[in-house]
Amino acid sequence: MSVLYGRVALIGLGLIAGSMALAMRRGGLAGEITGYARSSETRDIAREIGLVDRVYDSAADAAEGADLVVLCVPIGVMGGVAAEISAVLKPGATVSDVGSVKRAVIEAVAPHIPEGVHFVPAHPMAGTEHSGPRSGFAELFDNRWCLIVPVEGSDRAAVERLEALWRGLGSNTEEMDADHHDLVCAVTSHAPHLIAYTMVGVADDMRRVTDSEVIKFSAAGFRDFTRIAASDPTMWRDVFLSNKDATLEVLGRFTEELFALQRAIRTGDGEHLHQYFTRTRAIRREIVEAGQDTDAPDFGRGARK
């Protein structure tokens, strides 16, 4: 692969930015990588481990002269960061982001993008429950989707160069409209995360009646929930607040269905339960067939031993 951007600035140095830096190096995709993080502790760690080529003490210094600036900060502060770097953006440069919500990010960031600078929002659908400058790894994006969400008037060449970058980072890319993106993600990611957070909170409350046995005997279902519910609190707070409508719509439907299943349990309607569970099993098969997961019988267990 070849260099796609002479200089890339990563604003925010957490899991996603760190993984981008490592994967850009792996692919030789950037001439130079600069970085900035709001916390001086994060900046110190990034310098110590050499996460990027140069760490600056302000977002503007890191962004100045960059051919690509990627905002890798929680959604709630994207607008503020965009305002900070607005004046130093190089004509012809591209600004992108990695936020899990797109309509809110576009509304917050677009007003700060000067004439002659390209704004191409993106959302790499990849992550772990870890965060911070030490949590990144080069393989994070391999075989994952990165959704590219061009805004009105996005320059085609700028869009295609960013897509090439994400493919170079290991992802598959697809373009999508912002509102549609936010709905799809509310279903596949945002609502499931809130539900996992809720269930883990309930289990913690019930610990008082079960001693610490909830922890000790955390079975497969719950254990998977705790992993999801260990994701970065600030990032997820901002996701829910900025994708409010779609998330609440999905949660409303969820509650409706849950009540129907609770009633089936209470009234002993085994037929209803069995039909429902048979249908959900079929969906799993589709996901495995779509290559989004494996159905190896001991999946995921190797790492747990």
Added chain:
Amino acid sequence: MSVLYGRVALIGLGLIAGSMALAMRRGGLAGEITGYARSSETRDIAREIGLVDRVYDSAADAAEGADLVVLCVPIGVMGGVAAEISAVLKPGATVSDVGSVKRAVIEAVAPHIPEGVHFVPAHPMAGTEHSGPRSGFAELFDNRWCLIVPVEGSDRAAVERLEALWRGLGSNTEEMDADHHDLVCAVTSHAPHLIAYTMVGVADDMRRVTDSEVIKFSAAGFRDFTRIAASDPTMWRDVFLSNKDATLEVLGRFTEELFALQRAIRTGDGEHLHQYFTRTRAIRREIVEAGQDTDAPDFGRGARK
């Protein structure tokens, strides 16, 4: 390890029984393993792949003369199976089961256990989303918990021999009271499963507004839910129907918490969300520290590539 039971009969030949057979062979724990499944197709497959030493066409034939009979059938049919084998049980033999609910199994099975036969219920907390005679593997129970739930008057020697078997199969064992078991499992396993089933059902409904993008872009949270929601429909129907009270209690608390979080999203109460998510993250840490999961940063991904 040495032979703990001269003959073991497995009634039901699905994921758990198949894994038990393979792990018993691995450990040399049984002199001979017999088996029975209600479906002739399952029996044929079990014979074809040599899952056990001999497959019988009736539960009574399989159980006759066995030193240990393990009921590996859905909870709803445990009582019926116990009635079928009652007359042929050898004096001094042990009857056990692998059901995920214990009070209901004890009520259904205990009346059919003749004088002189030991009944020692058990619950191996292990499984995958697969089922059937081909889904077992010898490592399924390694490092998992198997909860042993002695009933009133359970013979200590019989209890301890069964515990030795489960440790031989790779599990850690602990004894627990039936009602307490059912509550702990409602929190750590039953309620999470119902919630995952519900969310996957909702996503399937919403597919109509999102084309097949819910499948295509199934992100981490949702993908984990689909795996949980692919578990055996009959087994889970019976779990919910037979652990009704504890499951409904946990779901009631869950709904309460979910409503509070939904309200926080609606009113923009970021502080509430952030505090909640910080608390759940700490619970994850405890689970990792308790050795119930790994926090490797690319956990589970290797198998997905």
